[in-house]
Amino acid sequence: MRDNLIPVIVSRKWQIAKGYHAVELRTTSKSALPPFNDGSCVTLCLNSTGDNERIYPLLGVSSLSDGYVVGTRQDGDGRTGSLLSRFPLNERDEVFVGSPQSPPTILDDRARSILFAGGIGAASIVGIAKRLASAGQRFEVHNFARSADRAVLREEFDALRSHGKVYHHFGLSDDLFAQKSSHAMSPTHANTQVYCSGPPAFMDLIERQAREWVYAANVHKIALGDQTAC
Template structure:
């Protein structure tokens, strides 16, 4: 275990809804855990070398525990299946310290929180924080059905329950989220936060951009992504600026894999382009961005990319390595 990792014990495992479990994690030796803020997540390192990111959904004022919610994903690459089927109370896990790429904006006059499915975990933490600090907000929580909706009782018992609106795909039209009217009139100081499955987030963000929401008022974080591969993907070369060494990246190989083959290790976590752990500066060349971490504006700048999944449109990429 590296010095940057923590060893925690699963103190409680609880079924919150269909296919959703929460895990209460405590420091293995009983010490306080590092502080975190609303929107934070941790990397969870599981047996077999699998690492996944999960949002913290307990009160940030708590130092004795972390609470994460895990959806059983039928397309799991090993993460959610391991957590649901192999991780029981008492088991030990290695985790990272909390990271926050999805913080609440300082100075917002009003916050619009939209959660889809398991994306409620950071959104609920934000709602509780805003309620505690007197922030003006409303929250919309969407799920396929009520029995797949976690934390319903926790929300119902909260002081901000009247500010939360529930939406179900299997209900009548009145229960579904009317997104266009909700986003129709962007205002200065009003910030939008969205988390959920990729398709859901694309739907919300596309609607917000079409309605004219400024990029700096849109906040989001992806935790999974479809692997973006194309028959047009071709081999290219990467040159390391520090040594001038050149390595060929084959059609079915990632930049991270090609670099590892010559002994150059790039730190990774999600391996899907959603966490930003492997973010690397690009000094020359044009990346072919396939990540969900960088904003469209950051991708257009072409001065950084995620080598775990992104490729190159130019024959050579020169990296700041």
């Protein structure tokens, strides 16, 4: 049994973009949950032994001390036995939540940051961008989605335009996506910080491209879903 797991109930679920939902989790004991920073994520498990764990981004839109709101992709792909089907997060479901984990956010006035978001990974990236904006850091965001109506937290990205550069890319082919992401990093200084969160193939491509320009330690991947670390 994992000692840091807290039982919670799914209290609400609503759409935030086509194919994506926000899910509110409330503690069964009405006790306060640990605080978290923008861009943080949490591990949810189906039981107290830590089985079938899955990592979700915290949206940070709940004003309830006994509630978290996480972002999730809708189970609509029809794949039998998929992890989403086994972890549906329907209203009144009980799951177990771990302590929030905050992704690394490097604050350095001498360097700029480039952030890449795909799918529900936008929730983590917009949180990191907010932290950079609050610290007065230079940054630019590239948000990718299959269509405008599938873009998660688009308005929150747009609200950061007075602090940094924000670009949305919709409906790109794989080749065009690779061109756009490569162009965003070429040329860039070796001390530039690169952040990415999205599907595994998305992050792998960003990492390969980034390592052509920046130090390996400056590439930060925020892994969600059925990963083992945030």
